[in-house]
Amino acid sequence: EAEVAQSPRYKITEKSQAVAFWCDPISGHATLYWYRQILGQGPELLVQFQDESVVDDSQLPKDRFSAERLKGVDSTLKIQPAELGDSAMYLCASSLGASGGAYNEQFFGPGTRLTVL
Amino acid sequence: DAKTTQPNSMESNEEEPVHLPCNHSTISGTDYIHWYRQLPSQGPEYVIHGLTSNVNNRMASLAIAEDRKSSTLILHRATLRDAAVYYCILRDVRNTDKLIFGTGTRLQVFP
Numbered sequence: 001e002a003e004v005a006q007s008p009r010y011k012i013t014e015k016s017q018a019v020a021f022w023c024d025p026i027s028g029h030a031t032l033y034w035y036r037q038i039l040g041q042g043p044e045l046l047v048q049f050q051d052e053s054v055v056d057d058s059q060l061p062k063d064r065f066s067a068e069r070l071k072g073v074d075s076t077l078k079i080q081p082a083e084l085g086d087s088a089m090y091l092c093a094s095s096l097g098a099s100g101g102a103y104n105e106q107f108f109g110p111g112t113r114l115t116v117l
Numbered sequence: 118d119a120k121t122t123q124p125n126s127m128e129s130n131e132e133e134p135v136h137l138p139c140n141h142s143t144i145s146g147t148d149y150i151h152w153y154r155q156l157p158s159q160g161p162e163y164v165i166h167g168l169t170s171n172v173n174n175r176m177a178s179l180a181i182a183e184d185r186k187s188s189t190l191i192l193h194r195a196t197l198r199d200a201a202v203y204y205c206i207l208r209d210v211r212n213t214d215k216l217i218f219g220t221g222t223r224l225q226v227f228p
Contacts, residue, residue, distance in 0.1 A: 004160075031214060042204055042218030043161065056215065091160050095214055103149065104214060108160025 002026045004109035006092050012115045018080035021112045025074070025094030033106065034067055034077050035091040043091055049075065050097060082116045089113050121205045126223045129195045137190040137222055139205030144185050149208045151216065152179065152190050154201040161204065161218075164190065200226045 005024040013019050025032050030051050035043035046065065048056040051072040060067065064083070069075040079086055089111045096104040122140040129135045141150065152164040165172055165179045167188075172179040178191040192199055204221040208214070 040220070042202075042220055044218070045215065048215065093160065097214075103166060103208075105163035106153075106161075106214065106216065108162065110158075111160055 006109040010113050014117050016081040021077045021090050023075045023092030029094035030097030031095045032075050033093040037089040084116050087116045123222045128225045130227050132194050135192040135195045137203050140187045142186045147210045150188050151206040151208050153204045156201045195226045197226050
């Protein structure tokens, strides 16, 4: 069964350093999402891509976070510089994308747990 | 964005039915009701969704109140593997596939 791949699974960094997370969605999925999940809370959407275009980044802290999906397949989320409050699980999800109003469920990867010291 | 209210936690015994409630009194006509669950150390996974009518699939059933202000996710026979956080989410059909998660209900299942 196809899965969303993420790497690394765990990342420990010091504040002010740069970190990057990678996501490979399920083949053929046009929509890709990055979420942040703080311990004890539900996932919060950071950015949504449709193919290579950003369709929603309203919750992305753009002063330090950036995301790209250059060829419309895999994606990278970067934080520079990392702050203590960025410690969280970063989840990637993908879906087929909008198609005639039918709902396409989101498939989530295992996440990257970031610890900022 | 419409909000949902769920109990923080619930408990069940294995092989018993589980009814997970969700209140969404401010639901609009364009909101679908979705349920996702998150097993320990995993990303969330889709469970079920519906608009007005009750829905069944291999994982669960979704019962929607006639006024749509509340819904219930039904697990017919809980297993240990069903221990997870269950999220009830309203999705505005005008906003494509965007999901806004709350804090969910943590379900514990005892042998």
